[in-house]
Structure formats: structure tokens, C-alpha cells
Amino acid sequence: MLDRVKLIIAALLITGGFVSFYYFQDMALLYRVLILLAAIGAAIVVSVKTVLGMQLVGFARGASLEMRKSVWPSRRETTQTTMIVLVMVSVVGLMIFIIDSVLRWVIKALV
Secondary structure (H helix, E strand, C coil): CHHHHHHHHHHHHHHHHHHHHHHCCCCCHHHHHHHHHHHHHHHHHHHHCCHHHHHHHHHHHHHHHHHHHCCCCCHHHHHHHHHHHHHHHHHHHHHHHHHHHHHHHHHHHHC
């Protein structure tokens, strides 16, 4: 029940930030944006204190850890793979063009 209250408070903070952004149109844009960002930041702080927020933070940390374990291809491997893809796309495009031309010629001959 307490988590729901916290999530409702977070939603109200975000809503209040957007309402104040449009309500205070005579104020400088910088101040309005800062108020909106402060409201969103406060909403994030409140929502992280819920069980769902803690699970989301744990998931983000796990995803970050897994990304650090990834081995990214080198520049040479990336270039080679790109060239292979470009060559294959060109070959397939040429084959489709030839097949299309032959079929067009056959249909014109029949008609």
C-alpha cells in the first residue's frame, strides 16, 4: 500500500512539473525547465524507494554489468563485416535485376 502512495506522489510530482511549466509562461524558459527537471528528479527519487523501483535499479545494474562483459568487435572486423554486407547486397540486387529483366522480356514476348 505504501508503494502505491509513493508512486502516486511521483506521478503527482511529474504532473505538477508539467503544469507549472505551462502555467508560468511569463517566466524565463530556463527557470521553467529547471522546475520541470527538479520535479522529474524528485519523482525519480521517490519512485526508486518503492519495491518496483528497487527492482528496476537492480535490473539496470545487472544490464550494465553484462554490457561490461561484452567483447566488442575491432575496427578491422567491423570494416570487413560492412564490406561483406555491401558486396552481398550488391550481388543480390544484381540477381534480382537480372531475373526481373528476363521476366519482363518473357511477358512482353507473350503479350
